[in-house]
Amino acid sequence: MDFAFITEHEMVQKTVRDFAEKEIRPVIGEYDREHKYPHFLLPKMAELGVMGICIPVRYGGAGMDYISLGIVSEALEWADASVRETIAVHLALNAMTVFQWGTEEQKQRLLAPLATGAKVGCFGLTESGAGSDVAALKATARKDGDDYILDGEKMWITLADVADYLLVFAKTDPAKKHRGITAFMLERGMAGLSTGAIEDKMGVWASNTGWIAMNAVRVPARNRIGEEGEGFKVAMSALDNARYTVAAGASGGIRAVMEASLRYSQERETFGKKIAEHQLVQQMLAKMALNYDIATLLWQRVGWLKNQGVRNTRETSQAKWFATEAAWEAASDAVQIHGAYGFSAEYGVERYLRNAKGAAIYEGTTQIHQLLQATYALGWRRDKPLRCELPAYDPEYWQE
Ligand SMILES: Cc1cc2nc3c(=O)[nH]c(=O)nc-3n(C[C@H](O)[C@H](O)[C@H](O)COP(=O)(O)OP(=O)(O)OC[C@H]3O[C@@H](n4cnc5c(N)ncnc54)[C@H](O)[C@@H]3O)c2cc1C
Structure with a gap:
């Protein structure tokens, strides 16, 4: 059993801890007090490779392992949880899900821009009436030719206002409860899709936490992540x-x-x-x-x-x-x-x-x-x- 980090882990730790100390710590208190999302950090984190740290190079990532993802998270939250949340949501909940469940075409089209940080992702599972009880979610997705039509709302979504790609969960077969849920990647700009911020939170003031509204959003089947019912x-x-x-x-x-x-x-x-x-x-x-x-x-x-x-x-x-x-x-x-x-x-x-x-x-x-x-x-x-x-x-x- 070996508890020591290998050289690559030490390098990742040093780089991200330095970044947290020099670029985040000095300013994050102000962003927090002003309830502002630190947008300026995204291109900097992309440049460091952090936005896709554990994604293979072929899909735009930094090609590091999963321990490096933990090292990055530890280093960022030392500065502020809001910044670490960006990695949790953009990378772990969105990009890694495309890496795990996506087709090769989806990895090329959706994952690569996420892993480089050219696009930002979020994850919409929770609704106002469904948090711990995921199967109670009410958003629906109805098949219409080669598309799905999504209706419903999502609540408490980190980066709702920031994300370009929104991974949301909706019921394609409500009678089947949790077995009737399907995952879809929505893209900012789709007609009927809107987002907004939730103010007056107890914490993570420098994070963007919000809602997603889907009003007959037409999503092509090629943006379905996984099979129907696998959501x-x-x-x-x-x-x-x-x-x-x-x-x-x-x-x-x-x-x-x-x-x-x-x-x-x-x-x-x-x-x-x-x-x-x-x-x-x-x-x-x-x-x-x-x-x-x-x-x-x-x-x-x-x-x-x-x-x-x-x-x-x-x-x-x-x-x-x-x-x-x-x-x-x-x-x-x-x-x-x-x-x-x-x-x-x-x-x-x-x-x-x-x-x-x-x-x-x-x-x-x-x-x-x-x-x-x-x-x-x-x-x-x-x-x-x-x-x-x-x-x-x-x-x-x-x-x-
Ligand atoms: C800052 C922040 C960011 C978030 N970001 C996201 C995001 O990016 N994407 C997303 O989808 N969601 C997000 N969420 C939502 C979050 O995942 C939910 O708030 C969480 O799952 C709990 O759901 P709930 O708030 O509906 O509480 P509920 O499920 O209503 O629970 C209320 C209370 O009842 C307890 N409880 C519930 N069921 C049981 C049970 N069976 N036994 C015992 N106790 C129980 C809970 O532990 C809790 O104490 C975020 C929330 C916050 C606060």
């Missing part, structure tokens, strides 16, 4: 990829608030000593350090499984559940350690607390992951092979 499986496999980025990202959030807390606790004095010398403060610092390591080990195990081409739904769910709750606790303790200054925006730790709550809700709430883990532990759940599994990482193929 639920497509969505769940996409979540296996995105939950991984959320888990790794949450580790980066823990690292950020831990660093701030270590610094502050060795500066601030009460009762004649540094607050770091008070054992109750040390307890909070120790918990952050422990949880950072556990969260890191959990996401890295998932990255390793993905590289081997081994199904990882259980391990990904564990990593996501643990890391997002640990990030929430760490951010809350960081605010506590900073006292009143933690409660103000001055030290930035309150931003991590606000952002951390979102991650315990999206990509499966904590309760949904607890239920899932119980069914695995009880032996009631077994993952069946998918028609299209995420391919194992093969450096020769990826970099050719």
Whole structure:
């Protein structure tokens, strides 16, 4: 067993951590306060290869492995969860889904511009009446010649206003419930398609979160991702990829608030000593350090499984559940350690607390992951092979 990163991972980590420190950290607080999406980061992330980090070079990606995707997510969320969300949604939920389920023609036409960052993707599964209960979604897709006509709405969609390609899920056969769901790639500009932003969120203020409205949107059959009725499986496999980025990202959030807390606790004095010398403060610092390591080990195990081409739904769910709750606790303790200054925006730790709550809700709430883990532990759940599994990482193929 070898826990060390290989040289390529070290390079990716150094490059993206430098980028996060120099390009994101200095400005993200302002974007957050002003509830503005940092559009200027997209071409910069594209230039770094981050927008398609784990997609093969032949499809416009950087040709790196799945562990690199985790490294990128960790480094970006150290700066802000909103920026990591861009990777989770654009790459893990949208581009990787085309890579996993798309035809060769779709990979050339849709994946390549996504992987280079020329186009941005989003993922529309949730509706106002259907979140955890995906099968309750009401959007419909009706076949009309070589096209489908889509009607319905999507809610809480990250990058809804930013994306060029919108991967949405609609029922082609409502009577079949989750077996009647199909995935479609909508393109900005299609008649009947509109999007808007949701304001007044608790966190991720620098992210674009919005809605999608589909009013008789005509989508050619060549934009159907997977077969009719396969949409639920497509969505769940996409979540296996995105939950991984959320888990790794949450580790980066823990690292950020831990660093701030270590610094502050060795500066601030009460009762004649540094607050770091008070054992109750040390307890909070120790918990952050422990949880950072556990969260890191959990996401890295998932990255390793993905590289081997081994199904990882259980391990990904564990990593996501643990890391997002640990990030929430760490951010809350960081605010506590900073006292009143933690409660103000001055030290930035309150931003991590606000952002951390979102991650315990999206990509499966904590309760949904607890239920899932119980069914695995009880032996009631077994993952069946998918028609299209995420391919194992093969450096020769990826970099050719
Ligand atoms: C910032 C943000 C970004 C998002 N981005 C996207 C996106 O890009 N694309 C997208 O499709 N969606 C997105 N979402 C939506 C997100 O995936 C849903 O909010 C999430 O799945 C939960 O659904 P819900 O909000 O409808 O809550 P509900 O499903 O209504 O749940 C409400 C509460 O009930 C609990 N609950 C529900 N069912 C059970 C059960 N069986 N047992 C025990 N407890 C249960 C939940 O855990 C929760 O506490 C985003 C959400 C947020 C907050």
